[in-house]
Amino acid sequence: MRLIAGHYVFTGREFIKNGVVEIDSAGKIAGLSSLGDTAIEREHTEFFNGIITPGFINAHCHSELSHMKGVIPQHSGMTDFCKSVISYRNIDVDKQLSAMYEADKLMENEGIVAVGDISNSDASVRMKKDSRLTYHTFVETLNLNPCLADENIAKAKAVKRSFEREGLRASITPHAPYSLSEKLFELSVAEANRSGIISIHNEESCDEMELFAKKQGKMRNFFGKEMDSFLPQYDNPLHRILKYIDAETSMLLIHNTHTSEQDIRDALSRNRKTTWTLCPASNLYIENRLPDVNLFATINARVAVGTDSLSSNTNLSILQELKILTSAFPETGLHNLLRWATLNGAEALNLDSELGSFDRGKRPGALLLSAIDFKNMKLTDNTKVKRLI
Ligand SMILES: [Zn+2]
Known part of the structure; x- marks a missing residue:
């Protein structure tokens, strides 16, 4: 003892x-x-x-993109960022794997004990099996062509099985409200509801807000007219998610850089387990803008913290994210920040029976924060x- x-x-x-x-x-x-x-x-x-404090929970990461550290210029905006990720995504498998192992070690050294990790393939299975951290893998779907929806879902199910075969937790999730056909979006959220958990990028950029509000702009020009089949139905990205989500699905909404008070109320009236997942370093990297953190704190909405990937961050450190929030929103109490970084993330990822707090019988790890x-x-x-x- x-x-x-x-x-x-x-x-x-x-x-x-x-x-x-x-x-x-x-x-x-x-x-x-x-x-x-x-x-x-x-x-x-x-x-x-x-x-x-209990070990930190990184509620949002993309370990598959770890090889992109320092590759994409800062403050390029969301549409140009997406273009860059697409062009650098394919790389030599060994290089990708060794970058993922390094990212995993980096997170371990930063006191992270569990990760909600977005994956588009089974490339991270080996790293996750070898890791000392607990991973929940969100197998991401993303395609605007409705004719490919059945094929995309079948592929995502196969990737999910390759994680589960190794005893790793995995579920299917849609990438974002702007990047899936209506059919694939509906099928993907139905899969997420079946697993009881979803992790979806939400209201992240000016381009995304303009796309839904005006049906035009940089994102519409880049992704093309396939978007026109669903855009008229929605005035805001969040409403597309809320149309299909079940009340009891643990819903991690990622980024929320442009989320309003009305959005928070709309989400809470539809879903009882909404977690507003903030990745401030990534927001500063891509758009140089932060979400209205005081809004979430005032309404007492459940917040968790993520690092996003090394393609839009210089580190994978929850402590670094908390420091950014402290300096931008000094009125946020430290007890709030630490709860967001521990128990809230564990609850959102359905890992709170083991992690997130010093309750008797759990194995949450223990960290020392010095120089307070x-x-x-x-x-x-x-x-x-x-x-x-
Ligand atoms: Zn992300």
């Missing part, structure tokens, strides 16, 4: 001052308490300067993360 203590323990829900986490030899949480005054108690406790501004309870530029378990 290890007794690990810090100035504060963040349980996944709240802080305990001078908290102690009891962890057994298998890494399971045996209990939580406050540090007593007796010498004997202190003697058996490892005390760390900082905050002890305790006076204001804030992360600082110098805050570092270290795995204790």
Whole structure:
């Protein structure tokens, strides 16, 4: 049994001052308490300067794109970013695999214990099988030609099976409201509803908002007239998702850079398990714009945090994402940020029976966050993360 203590323990829900986490030899949480005054108690406790928190959950990543680090220019906007991803996607398989292994190690060193990972193929199966992290793979569908919808779904099911055969969690998900024919969109959301979970890019860019509001613009010009078969039905990207989603499907909406208060209310009235997944470093990289984080905090909507991929980020670090949110939205409490990075992500990915909080019997890992501004309870530029378990 290890007794690990810090100035504060963040349980996944709240802080305990001078908290102690009891962890057994298998890494399971045996209990939580406050540090007593007796010498004997202190003697058996490892005390760390900082905050002890459960392992971080990276709610959104694309490990398949790890070889694109530094390749795509910043602030190019969404349509040009999509063009670049398409042109750099195909690469030598060994190079892609070694970049994925490196990305996995990077995440492990950053205190990440689980990842919601978008995949278009089975290229990441081996890496995920070898990894110490828990992955939920979202097998992504994406095609605007309705004649290919049945073929696309059959292919996605085959990819999903190749993960499941190796004991890895996987489900099918549509890429975004703008990149699938109506038929493929409907089939893909039906598959997601069957698995009880969906992860879809939502309201990420000006181009996407313009496409749905005006049925024209850069994205319409790039993707072409196949979009015209569904665009008239929707005035906003989110409404396309809400048309098909079940109330009880865990719905991870990714980015939400242009999401309004009305959108949040619309989603919550249709779906009881909506998680607004923020990837601020990626938003700054592609569009140099951030979502209205105060809006989510004020309405008390469930938020989680992701890194997105190395094609639109310089690192795969949840701590780095939290630092960006801290400096852009200083009024956001640290207890909120840490909850978003731990328990909320675990709940959204249906991994909360094992991960995300220091509840007895879970194996969430334990991290030390050092160099905290305790006076204001804030992360600082110098805050570092270290795995204790
Ligand atoms: Zn993404």
